[in-house]
Amino acid sequence: MNFINSAPRPVVGGTPTTQASKGPYLELSMYKEVPTGEISLEEFEEYALDRLRVLKAIEEAKLRSKSEDTIQADVETLLKKHMQGSSRQQTYRKDVLSHHILRLAYCRTADLRSWLLAQEALLFKFRFKALGRQQQVEFFSSMGLPYHAISDAEFEELAGQLAAVLNACGEWDKAKAVTSSSRRGDTHGLQDIGRAGAAAAAAAAAVASRPLFYKVPFQAVPDLVGSRRVLLRAGQAYVGEDQVYSLVVGAFRSCLSASLAEAARAWGAFSAAEADRLAPLVDSLPSRSVYGSDNRKVPVGEISAGQLAGLVAGRHFPLCMSVMYERLASEHHLKHWGLQQFSLFLKSIGLPLEQALLFFRQQFAPRTPGDKFNKEYAYNVRYNYGQEGKRQDWSEWSCVKIINQEVGGACAGAGECNGGCPYKTYSAEQLRAALSRLNCNDKVIREVVDKARGKHYQLACGLAFEGITGSPQETGINKPSEYYASSIELATQRAAAAAGANGAGAQQGQQQQQQGQQAGGGAVQPQQQEGPPQTPAGQRAVAAGIPA
Template sequence: MEVMRSQKKASSALTSSNGVSTLNLYRSAPTLEVRLEDFERFAVDRLLVLRGISDGLARGKKPDEMEKLVADLLKAHMRHPQASEVNNKDIISHFVLRLVYCRSEELRKWFLSMESTLFRYRFRSVNSDVHLSLMTELGIPYKVVSQKEFEDLRDQLNLVARSANQPLPTPNGLYKVSFEEVPELVATRKVFIQKGYAYVALNQVVSFVVPHFRSHLSKALVLTNRKWTSMIREQEKDRLTPIVEALATSYLGPDYSQDKEVGEISLKDIDQVARTSFPLCMQHLFNTLRDDHHLKHGGRMQFGLFLKGVGLKLDDALAFWKAEFSQKVGAERFDKEYAYSIRHNYGKEGKRTDYTPYSCQKIILSTPGVGDHHGCPYRHFSEENLRAALGKMGVSSRALEDVIEKARNRHYQLACTLTFEALHASSCDAGINHPNQYFSDSQKILKEKNMSTD
C-alpha cells in the first residue's frame, strides 16, 4: 500500500507535546509502506474523530465547545504508542479515508466538510510560526504589517475590532492580504480594508487558510476517485477494495447480534414493544408488513436482522413471517421461497454465518426503489410523510419541528436521537447509531420507569 506522506520537516514541527499530530496539509511526499492491519485500524480511529465532529456540528455546539471536542477526540483516537509514528498515523488515516470517501458526490461532500472542520480547529491550536509556514506552503500571498503601518492605522483597526466585538489588534501578528482572500470576513464586516488589502489579525488567519485547504482537498478527492475507478479498485479487488468499500458504511459500536441485556422477546410481546421501543425505520417496516403481508428483500433483511438482534428466536421468527406472508402468498410458497433466507440470517443455512443487524449508517446509505420500504425514513420520506409518521408515534408538535429541521439538514441520526428523547423524556448524549441500540435503550428506560412505579 502506498500513501502520500508529508515532508519530514513539516511533520516534526506539527506534532504536539501530548503526542497527537496537530496539522498536515496532505499534499505530496515520499511513499510509505503500510501494514494491512494498520490500514484499517488507523482509518477507523480517524473515522471516530470525524463522526464525533459531525455529531458536534449537528448538535449546534459553539466554536469553543467544538474546539474542546476536537481536542478530546484527537487525544482519544489519534494517539500512537510510538511518538515517532503519530504523524504517520495521521497521514495514513487521512489517505485511506480519502479512498473511502472519494467514491460518490455525497461521500465526498461529507468528508470534505469534516476534514475542513478538523483542519480549522487544529489550525487554531498552533502558533504563528506554523501559520506562516502553512500560508507559504499553500501559496497564499500575504504581507506582514510593519510597526509604522500599524501605528498609522491603529485607530481604524481598533474601530473595526470594537464594532465586530473582536480583540484589539497588536503590532505582532497582523497581516494584509487581498480582500478577495477573505470574503467571509468582508461579508461580516470583521476586517479593515484599505487600497484592496484586508488587514487580518492572527486570530482571523484561519478564515482564509481553511478555504485554500478545502479547495485543494476537493480537487484531490475528484482525482482520487478517477484513480480508484480506473485502476486501484480492480488492482486491489482481493485485498484492499473490500476494506475500502466497507468503511463508508462501517458501524463502530456493538454489533447487536444478540442483545444479552434485553433478553428474548416472544411473539405475544412483539406488537407492544413495536409501539414503545421500535425506531421509526423499524416501526414503518412492521406496520407495512402488518398491512400488506409482504416486504421486498431489502425490507426483509433490514427488519429480519433487527428482530433477531432484539431477541426473537428462530422458531418464533419463522412463525412470525409465515403468519404474515401466508396471507398473501400462501403457506406452501412461503416454505419454498422465504423460509430458507430467514434460517440463513440466523446462521442455519449456507455458510452458516451469524449475520448482524444493520447499523444506522448502512441503512441511511441504502437506496430503496419503487415499492421498497427499507432505508431511513428521516432521509427517504418526504417531509409530509415524515411529519405524519412522527405524529403517529406520538412526537409532540414542538419536538417534531426540531426533528424535521435536523432531517432537512441531513442530520438523520440526530433526528432519530431527538425522536427518542422526545418519546422517552430522557437525554441520549451518545446519540442513536443503531436501531437495536434504540430498542435496547428504550427497553431499559421503560423497565426503570415501571420499577419506580411499582
C-alpha cells in the first residue's frame, strides 16, 4: 500500500513535509506517484463517482459565477460530504485513488483531458488556499520551484509600486504592511526560498518580518497578470506570498497535463489488458450521471395526445422539444431526425404508441394525407416503440446525442425541423426570442445566452429552467425528459402548496400562481395573465401534471 506514503514530497531534495501531518490537509498531493495496492471494483467505481460529484459541483459553481469565497466554502463542504474516509489515511487513499482513476477515464480525448485538467486545477487551488500560511510556504518550498524571493534592496526599490498594486486590488492592509516594512528597512538574508529544507525554515522565520515577494516570469502566473494583480517589470512578475497559489497551481497543471498525455498513450495497452473488467467501467465514467437516479424519474402514467398542447403551454417541455412542437404545429412536418428525437421524447414521458400515431397523423395531416403518413412515417414511430424492425425498446435521446446531432446547413436557420439542441444551433438573437416566448426572466435570458455561447448547452438549459419556472434546477439535465420531470414535479408541489393555502396565496409570486393554476387544475384563480397568451388547448389541459 505504498500510496499512503506518497504524501507531498519535495521534488528536489529537502525534508519531507512531516509538518503537514499537523494540519487538516495533509492529503494535499501533487499525485506524482501512481498508487499500488488492491481495491474492490465497487470501491473503484464509488471513489471515481464521488470525486466527479465534487468536480462537477465546482465546475457548476464557477459557471454560475459564484464568488471565490463562496466556492471556497462549498469545496470544504463537498469534500466532507463526498471524499472523507473513516480515517485520515482512508481519506488520503480515496483522494489519490479517485484522482488516478479519473485521470485514466478522462485521458482519451483532448476535450476530456482539458475538462479534467481545469476542474482538478480548481479543486487543487481551493484546497491549497485552505491551508494555513505556514503550510502554504512549506508546500511551496517543498516543490523546489526555481523561484526566488526578492532581496531587501529590490524590495526597498519597488515597495512603492508593490504597495500601489496592492491598493489597486483593494488590499489596503497588505499595502500598509509593505510600506511600513519598507520604511523600517529591517534586514534578513533570505534570498533563495526556492531551495527547500533550511530555506523553508528560514522562510517561516522571515514571514514574520516583512512580506515576501517572488520574482517569476510573467508566463508562470497568467491569472495574476490577466487581472493586473501583480507588478510587472521587464517580463518579471512580483508575486506576493499569498499569491503563490498561482505558481503552485500552475506547476500542478503542467504536471497533470503531462500525466494525462502519458495516460492517453498508455490507454491502448490498458484497454486491451482490461477489456473484460476495468476498461468498460473506466470508459463509461465520463458519460455517467453523478446524481442519484431516485429524484429524477419521469412521472409514471400515460398521457394522451390531447394533453400535449397543454403541457407545451404549461412550459413543461425543454426548449428543444417546445420549438419542435411549435414547428410541427405550424409547418405540419418534421424531418426524419427531428421526428425521431421528438417521438422518442414523447414516448419517454408516457405517450403510448397509439396516441403517438394519432398525434402525429393529426399534425401531419394538412400536408400529408393519412395513407401517405401511414406509408412514410408511421413505420418510424412504430419502430421507436419496438413494434418494427429489430423490435428494440428504444430509449429517448440524451442531451449529448441531441447536441451532437447534425442538423444540417439548410436547416440550421430553422433548426427545429431536424431536431438538435437549440442552445447550440440557434443564434443569440433566435435564442432570446424563443426564450422570451416562453416568458423566461430577462436577466436569466442573458445568462443563458452567455452559457450557450460558452458551449455549455446543458447548463444553459438548466438556467432556462430556472428562468422559466422561477426555481433552480439542482440536479442537472442530461435528457430532455429530466427537464420535463423536474418541471412537472415543481408544478405538482406548487399546486399542492397552493391548494393548501386555498386561495389565500397572496404572498405567492405570480409565476407560482401561474404554475399552480396550470398544474393544479385551477385551485387558485389567476389574478392576471402576464405570460404568453394561453391557447384554448392550454386552458383545457389544466391538469398538466399526471393524469390519474
